[in-house]
Amino acid sequence: MGRPDATGARRPTRPAPPRADSEARARLLAGEPPEAVSPTWPAFGRSVVGDDGRMLREVTFVADLPAGHEGMIHLNGITDGHRHDLGPALLERVPGAAGSDAPLGVIAYLLPDDLVASYRFASAPHLPRDAGLTHAGWRSIHRLGCPDPRNPRELPNPLGTRSSVLVMPGARVHPAWEARTPREPREVRAEVVPIDGDTSLTVLRPAGAADGRVLLLFDGEHWAGAGVREALARHLAPPATVVLVPSGDLARRAALLPHPERVIAHLETEVLPAVAALIGGLPDPSRVVVAGQSYGGLAAASVAALRPDLAATAIVQSGSFHFRADEESRVPAGQVGDLVRRLAEASVSGRFAVQAGTEEAGMLDLARSFADAARAAGGDVTLRAYTGGHDYAWWCTGLFDALDELAAR
Template sequence: MVARRRDRGAGGDGGDRRRRARRSRRRRALGRAAAARAARHGAGPAERAAAARRADDVPRPRPSVRGARALPPPQPRARRHDRGRAARPQPGCALRRPPRGHVGGAHRRRGTTGRAAGCGARRARLRSARAGDRRPGHGVAAGHPAAGIGCWSWSGRRRCRARGRRAVIGTALRATATPRDYDGGPLRIDSAALRALRAGVPLDEIAAAGHHPGEWPVIGPLVEREGVRLREVTFVADDTGIPTLVHLNGITDAHRRDVRPALLHPVPGRDLRALAYLLPEGLTASYRIAAVPELPVDAGSTREGWMRVHRAGQPDPRNPHGIRTPLGGASSLLRMPGWEPHPARASAPLRDLATRELRIPGPSGERSVWVITPRAEPVPDTLLVLFDGDTWMDAGIERLLAARTGPAVAVAVVSSISLAVRSAELPHLAVIARVLADEVLPAVAFSLGRRHGSEQVIVAGQSYGGLAAAALVARHPEITRTGIVQSGSFHFRAAAADHPPAERPGDLVEWMRDRALSGRLVVQVGTEEPDLHRLAREFVAVAESAGMDLSSRLVAGGHDYAWWVDGVLHALDELLIRNVVGAQPRDLSE
């Protein structure tokens, strides 16, 4: 043992050489496996070499297309991103995200000793609080049996301490990005449902064997690919003789310059087209089936070409679950096993709510604001302001608020009037601050018969709305001091073109650097929006350095109301339940 320590510290002798040799062998093995996968898909020598180089450059598991095996019940190990050993993630300890948002789960920092050594005991106490649930990373806060607990830090600077950490109210999910094949699309597979389709088995019989019996797409059994929990997902559509693709929010967008991985293929002997993916557990996403005449392979290389695919998209007629889109259409919902909705979805209404629509004139036109309050109770002390109100009303926010447990809130659901007005207001702080301060909040106060102070107002938004919520808390504490930020557009620059690049932080993040700020933020972002994920990590680090009270969560999904709706409810519980049961929120993501 003494000699081994001496080797490790001897300037690269002994142990260092062995570690470098192991890593070199692993890089070569990853390159050979990637080249073999590319060859199976018909790639030429140049493409195989490029695939091998990508496997060497990207330190992440790269699942193969064949050789799936059934996954046993225990939780898989999360692969470390130092190309070396594998370590099981330890909820409640200091964790670090994988570099550049790649797949692989949360990772424990090396060399955790001292205070961090007590994390296991505390985690055991949390898990034991819920009878019958011994899953790592799940537990409850005292007095709130529906809550789940976990912790991590995007910036990697936080530590587990006996005090100063904040307990999160929400569901602890293991959010994993969709593994990609060499061409950028999700892993394709010859699923059991595809084989049954080719064998002539009726659609109803195939659907009856899926995870959601009788429904399409058919979700197959659990499989494991290099530590990632996946399931076969088979989509089917009628064959009209027109090229047809499945547009999964966030997943298909990532390879829109080459849509071939999303194309459904004809089933021999049947008037059907089908496609099967391997998708991660816990994913929730909206999707559409788009039949596009004369569809070019690079349909998404231009904005107009991709909007043509959007316009052609229709909900899946074999899927009974749907959601309205911000563009005015309808999409179907894919809910993978492991996704846990907010408890309000399965609950009966607990409150009788009253909804009043206010019509507020302004420079941008007449704006609708829906005010939702308990009918037989005093006006609640908390006011939640939701941007993009038309979409929220279509999403059934009234019913979910009525079934939600915890303290009652008054809600102002603010219409964006139109997409053009939305783009002219939400990302521009001076404009949206004036809209709230001069138009919306005075009208809501008159309707409620009381005015809420800035410490009682929570502003929530998505995309541009998320950027607006963060900016209002940071720069206008006289309006609000608390915000819920979902998929925030932190790349926005007022001086840039209509669609600024997402490679670098925008105006808000640059303004916040080296400042002392206050306010409370809950930041959420999806695994299938890598640019926003990366920028959200940078925003979190800057906001923490500025002194803001902040928690963050990574959710398995894209730029999508499929998870935004439940995410707002989880965030609302996180912000309010601490005042009821004494639990303090902390960073949460898996």
């Protein structure tokens, strides 16, 4: 799940997804217990072609509700699009199935068949329908959220809890994130390297990572919790040394990552010298990739654009290209920020693998603006859209897709 925005400003709105009259919903409303309706949840049904030509599929969610509570689903990117009115996300209340006093909540949507999204259920005696109009109200919905106990796919989220992950039938997950990947995993050694009194890097060194390739990955503490070490062990591409660079709490992250000079100084004076001491010398910048998401994506783009002598390649996922240092934090609204404007007068030699989600308001358009500006300045740029929101659920696959693409070039 991506971080909630840091402002009370109203986001661009999108319509709620169409409700589905699925067979699974009908059977639940008729009193059948969830385990009799489907062996796995969420439950998928028929597919249809949407008005825009996209393939949609029925998906039904079911949740256990405490007595006297109403419930809702927060689907990353989907619910955010209509957060000014949470009515379309409310669960239908179902009386407890035979032999159970626990009421259930059910909701069925038609969603893109290739969607990957994190989600949680929230319940309370009353859920304000307009909670998403303010930052405080939206944070209260986040605090209420709980993962789906019927779905084994989970990820930690940046708020310190966990989210379930919806993978629609037409979606793809990178094999490195599938525990069933049919290969013997390679050994990945982890070493902790202090860089100041409160911060340490985690350096992951897969067996065979001896060719000098280095990946610097912002928000490293979250990636550690997401299981990136295990994913690296299953990854088929040539191994690289991966440096998990922590960003700290929300305040430290916001003070560091979107400010190019600060993040460049952090890499140049703290991170890279520590890596050099561990691996026996500074890595060749042409073999260093820096990667990040949201503010971290902006940071990665800034490093490769402005200081390719530190890292010549960036993997940029959902980069915050609306950020302006002299303005209050704001939501994306079609206006480019400092870095894109700066590129108009710059010469760029770096490589950029840029990605954004189709369900995150304004971010795909901003990614296109950055890609155009970086390409016009001389950069080598690819741009790829994923069906998803501002969300680690697809960032996990996108990160390894980009590593594969870069290794093949």
